[in-house]
Amino acid sequence: MLGLPKGSLEESTRNLFAKAGYKISVSSRSYRPSIDDPELDGRFVRSQEMSRYVEHGFFDCGLCGHDWVVENGSDVIEVCELGYSRASRNPARWVIAVPEASAVKTIADLQGKRIATELVGTTKKFLSDRGVSAVVEFSWGATEVKVPDLVDAIVDITETGSSLRANKLRIVETILTSTTRFIANKASWANPAKRRKIETIAMLLKGALEAEIKVGLKMNLPKSALEAVSRALPALRNPTISPLSNPEWVALETITDESVVREIIPKLKELGAEGIVEYPLNKVVY
Numbered sequence: 001m002l003g004l005p006k007g008s009l010e011e012s013t014r015n016l017f018a019k020a021g022y023k024i025s026v027s028s029r030s031y032r033p034s035i036d037d038p039e040l041d042g043r044f045v046r047s048q049e050m051s052r053y054v055e056h057g058f059f060d061c062g063l064c065g066h067d068w069v070v071e072n073g074s075d076v077i078e079v080c081e082l083g084y085s086r087a088s089r090n091p092a093r094w095v096i097a098v099p100e101a102s103a104v105k106t107i108a109d110l111q112g113k114r115i116a117t118e119l120v121g122t123t124k125k126f127l128s129d130r131g132v133s134a135v136v137e138f139s140w141g142a143t144e145v146k147v148p149d150l151v152d153a154i155v156d157i158t159e160t161g162s163s164l165r166a167n168k169l170r171i172v173e174t175i176l177t178s179t180t181r182f183i184a185n186k187a188s189w190a191n192p193a194k195r196r197k198i199e200t201i202a203m204l205l206k207g208a209l210e211a212e213i214k215v216g217l218k219m220n221l222p223k224s225a226l227e228a229v230s231r232a233l234p235a236l237r238n239p240t241i242s243p244l245s246n247p248e249w250v251a252l253e254t255i256t257d258e259s260v261v262r263e264i265i266p267k268l269k270e271l272g273a274e275g276i277v278e279y280p281l282n283k284v285v286y
Contacts, residue, residue: 031043082180097147206285211280220250226241
């Protein structure tokens with residue numbers, strides 16, 4: 001039984017599973033997806049609740065933010081970290097924010113203040129650990145609009161900070177950094193058959209994520225240029241080299257970071273490479 005996050009992570013999670021080889025279909029407003037793997041059943045629930053359902057055994061495994069594992073105090077196995085979020089590969093940050101004109105400059109300045117957040121338990125612990133006593137209240141959403149009229153500060157999640165800046169808010173401090181985690185129930189993890197399945201899913205998800213930032217490169221190259229290519233292009237580690245009908249030439253194939261390809265290809269051309277092909281990847285499993 002697989003728990004899938006409903007809400008902001010839903011689309012990016014379904015896309016990741018598709019690249020990993022699992023097709024997840026769901027009708028509008030349905031919480032029961034169809035998965036093209038007879039060994040898998042699943043449900044969509046909010047990421048905030050996922051770790052509790054995994055801990056209690058309703059789900060064998062699931063995906064949610066590390067922040068909610070911490071907030072719920074859930075006793076689960078964190079199988080792997082998956083560096084993706086609703087909009088990017090950047091970690092999400094829970095930050096304390098105040099209006100730009102606020103007198104609050106440090107955590108100590110929050111003494112006796114009122115703070116709104118969805119992450120109540122973690123915020124209270126963060127303040128308590130620093131000797132600060134403040135009123136922390138639960139916020140059902142639209143937390144940014146509550147300052148300064150209803151509360152003095154908020155603790156909200158951000159990836160880029162653009163929403164906070166748009167609402168004329170200033171970050172005082174980050175209290176927690178979070179990424180998506182693939183988590184498992186402890187009893188399920190102790191079951192050899194279920195553990196193998198969970199580990200397989202984790203391997204394919206990580207492979208799909210790795211492939212998002214990599215591309216394949218293949219080309220024909222004079223043998224005389226091989227050493228120069230290896231010396232000039234350290235990104236091309238352990239390439240596959242195959243002979244061609246012309247004994248003086250070889251075919252070279254490798255995987256490299258997509259971000260450096262625009263610099264690599266001109267150098268390859270200068271070194272005499274021909275027929276250079278760049279292609280996308282679905283999964284990279286090490």
